[in-house]
Amino acid sequence: MENLKEKEKIIAGYTAKGMTARQIADAMCLSPETIKWYRKRMLSKANATNMAELIAMLKDEGVL
Numbered sequence: 731m732e733n734l735k736e737k738e739k740i741i742a743g744y745t746a747k748g749m750t751a752r753q754i755a756d757a758m759c760l761s762p763e764t765i766k767w768y769r770k771r772m773l774s775k776a777n778a779t780n781m782a783e784l785i786a787m788l789k790d791e792g793v794l
Contacts, residue, residue, distance in 0.1 A: 738772050739793060741765060746785045746794055
């Protein structure tokens with residue numbers, strides 16, 4: 731998943747740890763809506779149907 735930006739990889743990592751959008755937003759000084767937007771964009775880039783699938787893909791590729 732080479733086309734993910736660094737911020738997207740960070741969000742994916744936090745998501746993999748079970749953090750909510752609110753928790754990720756607080757950690758990154760962003761709004762929860764911004765985190766949700768990033769997640770939708772990442773799903774689209776990866777052609778994944780949900781975050782669990784995306785996380786699995788990223789782990790398989792060694793990104794996470």
